[in-house]
Amino acid sequence: MEKKHIIITGGAGFIGSHVVRLFVTKYPEYHIINVDKLTYAGNLANLKDIEDKPNYTFVKADICDFDKMLELMQKYEVTGIIHLAAESHVDRSIKDPFTFARTNVMGTLSLLQAAKVYWESLPEGYEGKRFYHISTDEVYGALQFDGTLFTEETKYTPHSPYSASKASSDHFVRAFHDTYGMPTIVTNCSNNYGPYQFPEKLIPLFINNIRHRKPLPVYGKGENVRDWLYVEDHARAIDLIFHKGRVADTYNIGGFNEWKNIDLIKVIIKTVDRLLGHPEGYSLDLITYVTDRKGHDLRYAIDSTKLKRELGWEPSLQFEEGIEKTVKWYLENEAWMENVTSGGYQRYYEEMYKNR
Numbered sequence: 345m346e347k348k349h350i351i352i353t354g355g356a357g358f359i360g361s362h363v364v365r366l367f368v369t370k371y372p373e374y375h376i377i378n379v380d381k382l383t384y385a386g387n388l389a390n391l392k393d394i395e396d397k398p399n400y401t402f403v404k405a406d407i408c409d410f411d412k413m414l415e416l417m418q419k420y421e422v423t424g425i426i427h428l429a430a431e432s433h434v435d436r437s438i439k440d441p442f443t444f445a446r447t448n449v450m451g452t453l454s455l456l457q458a459a460k461v462y463w464e465s466l467p468e469g470y471e472g473k474r475f476y477h478i479s480t481d482e483v484y485g486a487l488q489f490d491g492t493l494f495t496e497e498t499k500y501t502p503h504s505p506y507s508a509s510k511a512s513s514d515h516f517v518r519a520f521h522d523t524y525g526m527p528t529i530v531t532n533c534s535n536n537y538g539p540y541q542f543p544e545k546l547i548p549l550f551i552n553n554i555r556h557r558k559p560l561p562v563y564g565k566g567e568n569v570r571d572w573l574y575v576e577d578h579a580r581a582i583d584l585i586f587h588k589g590r591v592a593d594t595y596n597i598g599g600f601n602e603w604k605n606i607d608l609i610k611v612i613i614k615t616v617d618r619l620l621g622h623p624e625g626y627s628l629d630l631i632t633y634v635t636d637r638k639g640h641d642l643r644y645a646i647d648s649t650k651l652k653r654e655l656g657w658e659p660s661l662q663f664e665e666g667i668e669k670t671v672k673w674y675l676e677n678e679a680w681m682e683n684v685t686s687g688g689y690q691r692y693y694e695e696m697y698k699n700r
């Protein structure tokens with residue numbers, strides 16, 4: 345069988361590292377090229393267990409660099425692209441929207457244009473090719489507490505600079521299908537949790553703070569609702585959709601698992617306290633209500649019925665099981681957390697990749 349060369353962007357980040365691991369181990373016949381700029385959120389330690397596999401290549405590069413993207417596609421004769429690289433934290437986007445427009449909008453456009461130029465130069469053109477763009481439910485805006493869910497037909501109403509930049513990139517991906525016939529797919533997923541998430545996001549941040557008896561900054565009244573999915577279930581969905589999803593289509597990914605922030609925080613506290621041998625309720629005093637996030641979306645909730653109906657995907661983990669696994673992982677991997685919070689990983693890899 346002819347070898348398939350697939351670029352996964354953002355593979356050193358949280359979700360990307362799980363997708364890279366799944367593809368490298370499940371498909372030894374594929375060659376996976378992880379293209380990542382290694383921003384503060386990218387960490388090659390997330391892939392230590394697979395970095396020596398013969399079907400894996402890491403390339404440190406910026407997706408905004410069109411020439412480099414084209415060169416990589418030509419060099420490796422890439423037939424598939426799974427695009428996860430992005431700036432992903434809402435709070436950072438509120439402080440620095442330009443970086444989000446640059447990477448999420450211009451970076452996606454540069455990748456699309458490179459794929460267009462390369463694939464259109466081949467005799468078979470777009471046949472057998474696929475550009476799969478990973479997006480978020482945040483592009484749909486915010487729901488009220490009325491039981492409604494985001495479907496694939498929900499109108500885009502992004503509120504934060506992050507979600508506005510992701511919405512824009514989704515539009516560009518669809519435009520490349522409609523204008524040039526590029527075989528694209530977009531998926532919109534709910535909040536992910538699990539190992540290797542950068543501790544600026546709620547769940548790893550709070551686990552780490554509880555461990556170190558630091559305050560837990562709850563935005564507003566803690567009443568906002570998020571819909572949580574275990575990251576490996578997202579990676580499984582990406583695998584399925586990359587192989588079986590309908591071109592030019594959109595799929596929502598989520599586990600019908602809504603939690604009010606404050607209730608979720610209490611579950612995290614209870615789990616960490618139990619695993620550290622503290623009495624129940626020991627860390628509740630760390631809860632600290634702080635000024636709300638600007639423009640804080642009230643509620644996200646994803647309807648993933650289409651994905652179940654058409655491709656048979658369902659989450660494999662119950663939330664209780666997922667949270668237990670996640671808390672255990674962060675408690676057992678203190679060296680990873682220490683490295684990430686101290687920034688040590690960046691200095692190390694800067695040295696290592698300086699001359700490549």
Ligand code: NAD
Nearest residue numbers: 354356357358359381382383385386406407429430535536
């Ligand atoms: P992350 O912040 O953990 O990782 C992002 C990765 O992209 C990092 O490795 C970073 O180095 C890399 N990157 C950033 N800018 C780059 C650039 N210019 N060129 C090359 N690489 C660059 O993000 P994540 O949480 O893993 O999210 C991955 C994707 O999934 C994003 O597109 C995000 O919008 C989407 N998503 C995330 C969630 C979630 O809950 N985390 C939910 C739905 C969708």
Ligand code: TYD
Nearest residue numbers: 434535544545546547561562563568570605
């Ligand atoms: P986050 O993990 O940043 O994901 P997103 O904003 O993409 O949903 O935040 C999840 C929820 O937790 C969100 O409603 C904001 C809230 N939150 C806090 O209350 N305190 C915090 O320190 C953080 C990081 C988030």
